[in-house]
Amino acid sequence: MLEAFAAETLKFRRHRATWFLVWIYPIGFLLLSVLLICVGLIQARPETAAPAASKWIESTAAIWYVPPHMFGRYLIAAFAAFVFAGEYGWNTWKLVVPHRSRSALIAAKFAMTFLFLYGAFLLTGLLTLLMGWIGDVVLGSPIPEGITAAALAKAQYLGAVAALAPVLVTIAYTSLAAVLTRSTIAALVIGLVAVTAEQAFLGLAPILSIYAPRLVWGLYQLLPGYHFDNLSSWLGQGSASQTRLPELEPIAWSWPASLALVGAWVVGVAGLTFVSFKRQDIN
Amino acid sequence: MTLPVLELVDLGKVYRGRKGGVQAVKDVSISVGAGEVYGFLGPNGAGKSTTIRMLLGLISPSAGEIHLFGEPLRNNPAVLRRVGSLVDGGAFYPFLSGRKNLEVLARTHGAGADRIDALLEQVGLSDSAKRRVKGYSTGMRQRLGVAAALLGDPDLVILDEPVNGLDAAGIQEMRLLIRSLAADHGKTVFLSSHLLHEVQQVCDRIAIISRGEVIREATIRDLLAADEGLRLQAAPLELARSVIEERWAVEPDGDTILVRATQDEAPEVVRRLVGAGIDIFGLTPERRNLEEVFLSITQEEAADA
Numbered sequence: 001m002l003e004a005f006a007a008e009t010l011k012f013r014r015h016r017a018t019w020f021l022v023w024i025y026p027i028g029f030l031l032l033s034v035l036l037i038c039v040g041l042i043q044a045r046p047e048t049a050a051p052a053a054s055k056w057i058e059s060t061a062a063i064w065y066v067p068p069h070m071f072g073r074y075l076i077a078a079f080a081a082f083v084f085a086g087e088y089g090w091n092t093w094k095l096v097v098p099h100r101s102r103s104a105l106i107a108a109k110f111a112m113t114f115l116f117l118y119g120a121f122l123l124t125g126l127l128t129l130l131m132g133w134i135g136d137v138v139l140g141s142p143i144p145e146g147i148t149a150a151a152l153a154k155a156q157y158l159g160a161v162a163a164l165a166p167v168l169v170t171i172a173y174t175s176l177a178a179v180l181t182r183s184t185i186a187a188l189v190i191g192l193v194a195v196t197a198e199q200a201f202l203g204l205a206p207i208l209s210i211y212a213p214r215l216v217w218g219l220y221q222l223l224p225g226y227h228f229d230n231l232s233s234w235l236g237q238g239s240a241s242q243t244r245l246p247e248l249e250p251i252a253w254s255w256p257a258s259l260a261l262v263g264a265w266v267v268g269v270a271g272l273t274f275v276s277f278k279r280q281d282i283n
Numbered sequence: 284m285t286l287p288v289l290e291l292v293d294l295g296k297v298y299r300g301r302k303g304g305v306q307a308v309k310d311v312s313i314s315v316g317a318g319e320v321y322g323f324l325g326p327n328g329a330g331k332s333t334t335i336r337m338l339l340g341l342i343s344p345s346a347g348e349i350h351l352f353g354e355p356l357r358n359n360p361a362v363l364r365r366v367g368s369l370v371d372g373g374a375f376y377p378f379l380s381g382r383k384n385l386e387v388l389a390r391t392h393g394a395g396a397d398r399i400d401a402l403l404e405q406v407g408l409s410d411s412a413k414r415r416v417k418g419y420s421t422g423m424r425q426r427l428g429v430a431a432a433l434l435g436d437p438d439l440v441i442l443d444e445p446v447n448g449l450d451a452a453g454i455q456e457m458r459l460l461i462r463s464l465a466a467d468h469g470k471t472v473f474l475s476s477h478l479l480h481e482v483q484q485v486c487d488r489i490a491i492i493s494r495g496e497v498i499r500e501a502t503i504r505d506l507l508a509a510d511e512g513l514r515l516q517a518a519p520l521e522l523a524r525s526v527i528e529e530r531w532a533v534e535p536d537g538d539t540i541l542v543r544a545t546q547d548e549a550p551e552v553v554r555r556l557v558g559a560g561i562d563i564f565g566l567t568p569e570r571r572n573l574e575e576v577f578l579s580i581t582q583e584e585a586a587d588a
Contacts, residue, residue, distance in 0.1 A: 011379065097341055100392075
């Protein structure tokens with residue numbers, strides 16, 4: 001398994017798609033930070049008071065808002081489509097399947113996709129912190145009192161944990177689409193449609209519930225979208241995310257129940273990917 | 284007695300579609316011994332590639348068994364680690380160099396990368412090893428495919444059309460390489476090719492597959508010997524034919540007769556004809572090559588179907 005993972009890493013780490021869909025986060029952020037510092041140096045800035053320590057800390061973990069966001073998930077889906085369906089396009093499954101179990105090959109792809117993305121987000125988080133500090137020092141902005149390493153680590157940790165569920169579910173959707181369609185484009189389109197439909201449903205549920213209240217109420221709780229918000233709310237505020245659809249009981253799940261449901265989605269969809277690939281004829 | 288390296292028992296594959304099933308391979312049973320170079324021949328669409336994909340675990344058989352090194356593949360797919368393969372003319376990651384492709388494969392195999400340089404040298408790709416495969420010619424990809432097949436130092440090497448895209452010199456090198464794999468390194472080679480001249484020169488034994496079924500399996504020597512004959516020009520031809528027919532089979536062919544006798548039997552043919560007062564104008568040994576034998580077998584089979 002580790003060898004298959006090493007092979008995946010070697011294969012994809014320098015591919016153009018990886019640069020544009022994964023490494024773009026730390027590189028893009030670094031360039032943006034340098035640009036903003038340069039602009040700050042050129043423009044005269046009024047003297048401001050130091051922001052609250054909590055705000056400053058929160059801003060260093062801003063990258064973790066990207067993966068749960070719909071557009072962030074589009075990029076994740078695009079990378080997963082490329083990783084899982086690429087082998088069909090290059091006709092290279094024939095090269096590797098005889099030498100390693102199919103389960104190990106798919107597991108290595110899941111591990112590599114997830115670790116590359118999380119590695120990039122984490123690196124971006126660290127760069128945000130570093131560049132934030134450098135920016136304040138260079139521009140002479142005051143750094144608030146009370147910033148501790150533990151508080152900074154906690155902000156990164158909470159962001160990383162909250163992003164876990166949407167990242168895993170997005171990878172799972174797209175991997176299944178890739179194995180079933182054997183096409184990068186088809187996998188990408190299905191991944192984007194699934195993410196869009198899931199996110200759009202959250203916004204449209206109050207309207208749709210007028211026409212089919214019980215169905216919408218049930219789907220709202222069955223689909224993973226609400227549970228991403230709920231887990232994030234439990235992590236951030238320590239309470240459930242409350243949703244009230246017209247004339248129906250309010251929805252507010254406990255965090256273990258939401259975690260179990262999201263886990264079931266990931267295990268179920270990823271499991272289907274494994275089973276489909278194991279049974280697939282590679283012509 | 285040593286176990287066969289590769290044994291297919293009643294192997295079959297049916298592709299199921301909306302309009303029913305298509306029988307791509309049916310009851311294929313062959314056995315390949317250690318150190319043999321075994322040729323798998325057949326017209327396009329005969330089922331060669333499907334069979335090769337089944338024995339590499341790429342396609343699941345609908346019927347029958349595959350045994351590799353005495354173990355059923357179904358129960359022990361890990362046995363494929365002792366097999367090296369070149370399928371579909373060496374499909375590789377186009378964005379990686381030849382060397383990086385082999386490194387990826389070595390890691391997937393769990394094999395060390397220490398053989399890579401030697402293999403690149405062996406297939407003549409040392410100078411192009413750092414170039415992206417995207418820019419390789421078909422022949423270069425084919426050579427890289429052979430290097431990939433040998434990467435894990437396999438005991439059984441399966442080569443699907445290994446000389447496709449190679450020039451004359453490349454074909455000659457490939458021929459020597461295949462023979463050397465068996466003769467010098469004790470490896471077993473199972474290859475499919477449509478270049479029958481090459482197969483005739485490198486294989487010990489062949490199976491001919493047509494419409495999914497093996498219709499002939501024999502050593503090259505036996506296969507060609509079965510079609511050996513002596514072409515006779517004599518007068519009167521009808522009398523000559525009746526004299527010869529007493530002992531050998533004959534095939535009239537225009538103003539000559541093809542006598543189904545070996546070259547060693549030529550003196551006896553002459554004695555009988557001379558004894559019967561027949562004038563002999565020519566008696567020449569005739570031996571068909573594999574291509575002619577192959578065509579006659581597959582055409583006969585097609586006519587019978």
